[in-house]
Amino acid sequence: MDSVFAAVVQAPEDPILGVTVAYNKDPNPIKLNLGVGAYRTEEGKPLVLNVVRKAEQLLVNDRSRVKEYLPILGLAEFNKLSAKLILGDDSPAIQENRVATAQCLSGTGSLRVGAEFLAKHYHQRTIYIPLPSWGNHLKVFTMAGLSVNAYRYYDPATRGLNIQGLLEDLGAAPSGAIVLLHACAHNPTGVDPAPEQWEQIRQLIRSKALLPFFDCAYQGFASGSLDADALAVRMFVADGGECLIAQSYAKNMGLYGERVGALSIVCKGADVASRVESQLKLVIRPMYSNPPIHGASIAATILKNSDMYNEWKIELKAMADRIISMRKQLYDALSARGTAGDWSHIIKQIGMFTFTGLNSDQVAFMTKEYHIYMTSDGRISMAGLSSKTVPHLADAIHAAVTLPVRSKFEIYVASIFGF
Numbered sequence: 001m002d003s004v005f006a007a008v009v010q011a012p013e014d015p016i017l018g019v020t021v022a023y024n025k026d027p028n029p030i031k032l033n034l035g036v037g038a039y040r041t042e043e044g045k046p047l048v049l050n051v052v053r054k055a056e057q058l059l060v061n062d063r064s065r066v067k068e069y070l071p072i073l074g075l076a077e078f079n080k081l082s083a084k085l086i087l088g089d090d091s092p093a094i095q096e097n098r099v100a101t102a103q104c105l106s107g108t109g110s111l112r113v114g115a116e117f118l119a120k121h122y123h124q125r126t127i128y129i130p131l132p133s134w135g136n137h138l139k140v141f142t143m144a145g146l147s148v149n150a151y152r153y154y155d156p157a158t159r160g161l162n163i164q165g166l167l168e169d170l171g172a173a174p175s176g177a178i179v180l181l182h183a184c185a186h187n188p189t190g191v192d193p194a195p196e197q198w199e200q201i202r203q204l205i206r207s208k209a210l211l212p213f214f215d216c217a218y219q220g221f222a223s224g225s226l227d228a229d230a231l232a233v234r235m236f237v238a239d240g241g242e243c244l245i246a247q248s249y250a251k252n253m254g255l256y257g258e259r260v261g262a263l264s265i266v267c268k269g270a271d272v273a274s275r276v277e278s279q280l281k282l283v284i285r286p287m288y289s290n291p292p293i294h295g296a297s298i299a300a301t302i303l304k305n306s307d308m309y310n311e312w313k314i315e316l317k318a319m320a321d322r323i324i325s326m327r328k329q330l331y332d333a334l335s336a337r338g339t340a341g342d343w344s345h346i347i348k349q350i351g352m353f354t355f356t357g358l359n360s361d362q363v364a365f366m367t368k369e370y371h372i373y374m375t376s377d378g379r380i381s382m383a384g385l386s387s388k389t390v391p392h393l394a395d396a397i398h399a400a401v402t403l404p405v406r407s408k409f410e411i412y413v414a415s416i417f418g419f
């Protein structure tokens with residue numbers, strides 16, 4: 001009653017994680033969660049990769065392994081292998097010791113450490129993020145003290161890339177501004193620039209001395225190929241310029257809860273990289289002191305052993321292929337129902353998500369009537385679908401787009417009276 005925290009107000013649920021909270025509360029057995037960005041098998045179950053189980057077994061059997069603290073920057077071997085994974089085996093930046101890498105807490109932690117570093121050591125405090133972007137970007141960068149602007153990215157009319165708007169907005173950005181780029185499998189839209197568009201973006205960014213910050217949460221998950229999905233990052237590193245890269249092993253190794261990731265800062269010379277690395281330690285030490293050992297050891301075990309690495313690539317490709325096949329099945333199911341509209345974006349978009357184009361009214365209808373859960377912007381996780389659940393989703397989409405379109409006034413009244 002008289003708590004010292006009595007004035008604390010109830011915070012809203014996280015818009016993405018809140019979808020799962022609502023899903024968990026729904027007792028209906030046909031319910032379907034397409035909100036969360038985590039891979040599921042055809043049976044709708046979470047997947048632990050075989051190669052991950054193998055690596056864990058090796059680690060457990062090795063009695064020489066201890067549970068001592070890692071250094072502030074984490075497992076050195078993991079850092080080297082992570083930089084190699086994203087930059088390529090023969091990257092001159094690695095050979096010339098121009099890359100400072102820190103093991104961080106998955107993709108989010110890598111973004112946050114990078115943002116904190118930039119807020120302290122970079123002359124520009126403005127970061128441009130795509131519109132739309134992963135919901136946490138705005139919060140991560142704002143909390144680190146950066147000021148966040150948006151650049152046009154998605155074109156609702158074509159359900160594709162607004163390259164013109166993107167180039168105009170970045171062209172108007174102040175010199176030196178930071179630009180957040182999704183390395184592949186853009187979340188939430190599933191729309192990536194084509195290679196020649198990446199080249200246009202690169203030229204503009206370099207000509208205006210903007211600083212690219214790549215968020216690489218889905219390497220290998222988009223196309224099924226680790227190298228193909230690293231194309232954009234490698235284009236930017238090949239020109240000798242500087243950039244930051246946040247990597248996550250949550251999706252591509254299925255290590256979600258282990259929080260395994262890395263921040264790499266590619267610099268122009270080895271001396272700068274070494275000073276940058278020393279300052280990264282000062283950012284990390286008061287934040288969480290040093291990262292956890294287990295997940296990074298699993299990743300390093302897989303990355304350094306060629307048999308395990310090849311096995312990982314096969315399992316990764318199987319996950320990516322299942323998602324691509326879900327796209328095809330959903331598209332076919334909508335075509336078979338004669339659902340109004342053009343749904344070809346479902347097969348054109350890339351990665352874990354489809355930005356369906358359904359509005360928040362239609363999403364609310366699908367949740368209420370069909371017990372299908374997704375974010376209110378109409379994003380669905382293709383990884384959460386299976387051959388068994390595609391017909392149910394197609395029925396729901398068909399019914400939702402057949403609904404009479406309500407006016408803004410009707411939606412407003414309904415939101416007040418709860419119908």
Ligand SMILES: Cc1ncc(COP(=O)(O)O)c(C=O)c1O
Pocket residue numbers: 037105106107108109134182187215217248249250256261
């Ligand atoms: C675009 C993007 N960046 C970063 C992340 C961070 O994920 P994690 O912190 O689990 O690696 C995600 C996860 O959904 C994402 O979609």
